[in-house]
Amino acid sequence: MNATASSLILPPDYFQQPDPVFLARDLLGKLLVTTFDGRRTVGRISETEAYKAPEDRACHAYGNRRTARTETMFAAGGVAYVYLCYGIHELFNVVTGPADSAHAVLIRAVEPVAGIEWMLQRRAKEKLTPQLTAGPGVMTVALGITRAYDGQPLTEAKADAVWIQEATEAVPDQQIGVSSRIGVDSAGSCAARPWRFFLRDNPYVSRKR
């Protein structure tokens, strides 16, 4: 890539900060870039959720449970955690925190910024609507992210990679909405935690259930 990309790309230190809740909020407005198949697509992060082991029952690594799948989350922050949900959808997470802490931030939605024609093509759509990228399962399709990318670094700007760049402009606090996480009702008292963050008044946010 070019010098601009490498100066804006977020370094491992950023992702290795200890609190996934802080990072989930801080990642709003930043740019998620993919360069698969020679196609560059860019989305502005508009909705996130924090998952924090060991105490968070909604986290796959609840109780620091290490399995073949969750092992990716125990890596040091700055890599991707991509897994299949409901047998159909691939969900993209950013692994955060130091090594051996299984924290992650689920990217639930982005606002298309560049490469929109590739996103439309990947989703087999003609027209740009919020449904193109508003939702964790559809966002990965639009950006071309698959499980093949599980465990890969998010800190290198190059071909066939994913990385995150600094926001072009700061997001003011008043523009950030907070709620409980979606789809984690079975997580007992953890279900009520206000760990979902989104850009207010942005159409590219999944609907609250």
Next chain:
DNA sequence: ATAATGATTCGCT
């Protein structure tokens, strides 16, 4: 080896 279950989406009513 087998069975239950989900960090969802889409189409139909």
Next chain:
DNA sequence: GCGAATCATTATG
């Protein structure tokens, strides 16, 4: 608003 689709992962026998 409701329910089906669909399968990797996990726990259990």
